Amino acid sequence: MQSIALLEAGIEPTIRYEVSEYSTQLALVEAGLAVALVPETARAKTAGVRYLPTEPAVTRSLRAASSTRIPAVGALLDALNSILSK
Numbered sequence: 187m188q189s190i191a192l193l194e195a196g197i198e199p200t201i202r203y204e205v206s207e208y209s210t211q212l213a214l215v216e217a218g219l220a221v222a223l224v225p226e227t228a229r230a231k232t233a234g235v236r237y238l239p240t241e242p243a244v245t246r247s248l249r250a251a252s253s254t255r256i257p258a259v260g261a262l263l264d265a266l267n268s269i270l271s272k
């Protein structure tokens with residue numbers, strides 16, 4: 187996803203690392219080895235990391251499906267919808 191956002195902005199990235207864990211991405215940034223697109227929900231106070239907004243804002247969508255009507259699943263989806271719609 188990050189490389190697509192950069193390409194759409196007209197920037198050809200040099201990709202040296204591909205990691206999915208945000209903590210690893212932030213460790214690479216803190217070490218001065220990388221930049222990363224990190225959602226607000228994954229941001230941690232890390233000494234060597236500065237968070238900047240993107241312009242335009244990078245967005246993503248989340249979809250969920252369930253084949254049963256389990257109350258806990260409904261509660262989870264309601265909670266996610268509440269958090270993500272802010």
